[in-house]
Amino acid sequence: MRAINQQVLGGPEVLELVEVDPPVPADGEVLVRVRAAGVNPADWKLRSGVVDRIGPPPFRLGLEFSGVVEGTGEEVFALWLSRAGAYAEYVAVPGEALARKPSSVDHTHAAALPGAALTAWQALAGVAGVHSGQRVLVHAAAGGVGHLAVQIAKARGAYVIGTARADKHEFVRSLGADEVVDYTAVDFTEAIDPVDVAYDLVGGDYGSRSLSIVDSGGVLLDAVGDDAEGGGDPRYRRFYVSPSGADLAEIAALVDAGTLRVHVEQTLDLADAAKAHQLSESGRVRGKIVLTV
Incomplete structure (x- = not known):
């Protein structure tokens, strides 16, 4: 099979x-023919050694994918961290990580969902328990996780504020955001009234700055590691996404109901993985990049 190693x-x-x-599936694993694989910032961080979650090379990247189960033809999608990832024509994955692909979208869009959607869903619906009447701030609201987080928070009844560059404001508003702030033009801490939940998808000093506008009983969700980590503030929550077929089934239901849509900025062939990484690493992608297999 073709693969990117x-x-x-x-x-x-x-x-x-x-x-x-x-790959030859082990006990409890399922062999899936990959139709498309999503590209995430975590991929280039693993590739370059910025993040060490799977040990030293050689290895194959690809955390999320959509494809067809060999032998049954069932269409599935999943998030799974492995040294033999989804940048390939086949992948072997534990059955509990899989969920039925949303029937309303193709494999390209389904492959763009698992990592980003689970990161948004588990943080906002799970850790923070976002509910109607709350004010939720989403940083990097036009990005892979951010654009889904805006929709999930909105679907749960929140008043949603996003930060993004001015040229992405129309896109973020189309997702349901009630306010959009250009972080390059103003200090968001001065432009935004206090919030119940702040979701940091940027890092650096965004943690402590965001805490300054989070209500006393609120929560700062840190998905990337920021300067608020280790500060001891009870509002701070470091968040790590976990593979979950059960959570993906809930996400698939939202997609099929028309409540959640993923934006694919660009599709590239598997052979163009290096180009996809260059685009992802630029930090200027709107939505997601997907490799078709």
Whole structure:
């Protein structure tokens, strides 16, 4: 099968298109023919060594995908962290990580969902328990996680504020945001009234700055690691996404109901994985990038 492997840590150029044997599923695993694989910031961070979650190379990236179960033809999608990831024609994944693909979207859009949608859903619906009447601030609201977080918070009845560059304001408003703030033009801490929940998808000093406008009983959700980490503030919550077929089933229901839509900025062939990483690493992507297999 075709796959994208890497032998060393480094820039996008270390991603190599190779021919390898398909994986052999272990007990409890399912063999899936990959139709599309999503590209996430976590991918280039693993590739370059900024994040070490799967050990040293050689390994294959690809945390999320949509495809067809070999032998049954069932269409599925999933998030799964492995040293033999989804940048390939086949992947072996534990059955509990899989969910039926939303029937209303194609494999390209389904592959863009698992990582970003689970990161938004588990943080907002799970940790924060966002509900009607709350004010929710989503940083990087036009990004992969952010654009889904805006929709999820809105679907749960919240008043949603997003931060984004001016050229992305129309897009963020189309997702349901009630306010959009250009963080390049104003200090968001001065432009936004206190909120119940702030979701930091940027990092750096966004943590402490966001805490300054979070109500005393509110919560700051940190998905990337920011300067509020370790500060001891009871409002602070460090968040890590977890694979979950059950949560993906809920997300699929939202998609099929028309409540949640994923924006795919660009699709590229599997062989163009290095180009996809360059785009992702630029930090200027609206929505998601997907590799078609």
